[in-house]
Amino acid sequence: MNDQPTRIPKRISQTVLNSLKGGVVPRIGLPYITVGRKNEIEALLHDVDIISEGGASFRFIVGRYGSGKSFLLQTIRNYVMDKGFIVADADLSPERRLQGTRGQGLATYRELIGNLSTKTKPEGGALTLLLDRWLSTVQSEAAQETGLAPGEPALVQAVDKKIHAVTSSISELVHGFEFARLLSTYYHAYLDGDDETKAKVVRWFRGEYTLKREAREELGVNIIITDDDWYDYLKLFATFFRLAGYAGMMLMIDELVNIYKIPNAITRQYNYEKMLTMYNDTLQGKARYLGIIMGATPQAIEDKRRGIYSYEALRSRLAEGKFSRPGARDLLAPVIHLEPLTAEEMLVLCEKLAEMHASLYGYDRKLATEELVSFIKVEYGRIGADQNITPREVIRDFIELLDLLYQNPTMSIEQLLQSDEFTYATSEAVSDEADGNFAEFTL
Secondary structure (H helix, E strand, C coil): CCCCCCCCCHHHHHHHHHHHHCCCCCCCCHHHCCCCCHHHHHHHHHHHHHHHCCCEEEEEEECCCCCCHHHHHHHHHHHHHHCCEEEEEEECECCECCCCCCCHHHHHHHHHHHCCECCCCCCCCCHHHHHHHHHHHHHHHHHHHHCCCCCCHHHHHHHHHHHHHHHHHHHCCCCHHHHHHHHHHHHHHHHHCCHHHHHHHHHHHCCCCCCHHHHHHHHCCCCCCCCCCHHHHHHHHHHHHHHCCCCEEEEEEECCHHHHCCCCHHHHHHHHHHHHHHHHHHHHCCCCCEEEEEEECHHHHHCCCCCHHHCHHHHHHHCCCCCCECCECCCCCCEEECCCCCHHHHHHHHHHHHHHHHHHHCCCCCCCHHHHHHHHHHHHCCCCHHHHCCHHHHHHHHHHHHHHHHHCCCCCHHHHHCCHHHHHHHHHHHHHHHCCCCCCCCC
8 A cells, every 4th residue: 555655855754744743735745645636636637738728727626624725736736837837826814815995906916926936946936037037048049040149139139029929919918018018128128237127127017016107207107007907917927928938827826715704795795706707717718828726615615695605696607516416526617625535545645654754764664554544543433523524633643643653662552542632632623623613724
């Protein structure tokens, strides 16, 4: 059953174990611990192929806190970056929404642009790198096609022509004229070594200009990115990145529960209206080379009083049909409901973690498969576990168990599983979960 690679770099093992024990998803090392979710991953990867061919997609990943939403999002994020996609991710919060009266929508845009990531810069902050790499690539291509050396006027003209081809394609889109003009401004500042002007263009692209007058004086454009139109610029970026040689752009927006929590009904409706616009764009072909995945809890989706289903136009598009049910979900539908991991899948995951822990701390794995089975039985045998247990809880318990056994070699797993402290702690966890007192981690 153990298919763990023989050697995992200690840096990765340390990051994975510490992140999981802390209740968050590691940014690296996911392939070493991914189990289950095969069907969900395949469904999302089918979208990736469509996006790279010029299409668009919109999906909701729905699951309770700790069920693996963010883990799945991170897995897809890493995969699409390997396939040449640009990825931008953001978590919604009271300060970051899709629409707001005090710039909350623009704050989400800024977060997404600040988190632009590529395979070579997966930690985010890749905007300047992307612009410079695009210009460098255009210059190299022009030099190869013409046989001219850098610095020759004819080469500059050839590069200008290639830049114009890209900006012309973009200028036909909504707000594309100004976007293309700023790309051209950036190019000439790049040629002249004018870092100040380059920084101003990047600032504009990041949505950091608040006054049109300031943008007009400094860059010669009459508009700025606002709370109302920020999504249009993400569509422009998706097209630009494709023209710059990337496969497409994937947006990942998690914690939609923060829209559900908005107390003002009208403000919630404005956010759902923005969501509907984004959804319709992807289905109607108004967006290209763009994928959008949003993460939400079942309540944030299905509550007809405050959730997404309270907005009839979205409910009628997203609600499950008559034939989908637990165990037989339609994974080609816009909403993907995460089924709980089975006990067998959790056993495989625990084996992977036990191997990783042993490799990190330099000891031979002591826990036999039978002992891991005992641990899983205890976890899944608790009252209400069939409805309330989540992978996050089991993983955190198991890593703590591994840490204690490593630090106390004379202890056995049976002693820990039968201790009053473990029994009390696990029953309390189920009780809290049943009452809806979720710890808002991101796993």
